[in-house]
Amino acid sequence: MDFRKRDNVSVDCVIFGLDTDGLKILLRKRTLNMFSDDYPVVDDWIITGGRVFISKTLEASANRIFEDSTNFSVFNRTQFRTYGNPSRIKSDKDLLWVRSHGVKNQSMTIAYYFTQPIDCIDVDENEFKWFSVNALPELGFDHYEIIRDAHEDLKLKIMVEPIIFDLMPDKFTLNELQFAFESVLDIELDNRNFRKKVLKKTYIVPLNETKKGTAKKPSKLYVFSRDVYDKVSEKDFIINV
The missing domain is CATH 3.90.79.10 (Nucleoside Triphosphate Pyrophosphohydrolase)
Structure with a gap:
C-alpha cells in the first residue's frame, strides 16, 4: 500500500x-x-x-x-x-x-x-x-x-429510497418509524394517514412480536425486508407526505 x-x-x-x-x-x-x-x-x-x-x-x-x-x-x-x-x-x-x-x-x-x-x-x-x-x-x-x-x-x-431503515433498529414499531420520518424531515405527520400508507408497503413486514418494556400497551413490531423491496417492480415513494 x-x-x-x-x-x-x-x-x-x-x-x-x-x-x-x-x-x-x-x-x-x-x-x-x-x-x-x-x-x-x-x-x-x-x-x-x-x-x-x-x-x-x-x-x-x-x-x-x-x-x-x-x-x-x-x-x-x-x-x-x-x-x-x-x-x-x-x-x-x-x-x-x-x-x-x-x-x-x-x-x-x-x-x-x-x-x-x-x-x-x-x-x-x-x-x-x-x-x-x-x-x-x-x-x-x-x-x-x-x-x-x-x-x-x-x-x-x-x-x-429505503435509507430511513438504516437509522432504525432491525425491529421497530410504526410509531418509531413515523418518529424517524418526522425527525429527518422536521415535520409532523398525521398518525392515521401515515399508518395507512405504510401498511400498504409489502416490504414493511409485520412480526408476531410486540415491543416489551414500555408502560403503554405493547405495540406490534415490524421489519424492513430488503429482499421484498428489491423485487418490487415499480418503486414508488417510501412514504408520500
Missing part, C-alpha cells in the same frame, strides 16, 4: 444517527492553542474527515474514516457533493489549523454521509459527541454548509 496522501484532496463524513430526541450528528472536537497572542485559540467542532491515500479509492477512504471514528464496519454510505471553492478555508482559525497540520490552504473535499442506529456506534467520548441537527455548536471550516447540504439530500432520499 502507498501511504502517501493527496495533499489537496480530502474526504469529509457526516455521520447521522437517530435516538429518542431526534436526528443527531456526530461531531469531533477540534482544539489548538499556540499560547501566543499572535494566534487564535481553536476550540470548536468539526465533522470527521481526512486526506485520501494515493492508493485508496474515495469510497475506501470514507469507510476508513467512518470505521476509525465509530468502531463500526457496516457502511451505509451516500456521496452527495464535492466542495472545491479555493477560498473555502479562510478564517484565521481554519488557516492556523491546516498550517499546523502541514497541508495546503486550497483543498477539495468529497463529502459523504453515513446513516446508522446510534446504539451501533462506539465513540471516544473525550473526542466525539452527538448533537441535534437543529442545535449545532460552533463549527470549523465550511462544515455548517456541508451538514446542511447532507441533511437536505437525506430529506430527499428518504422519500424515494
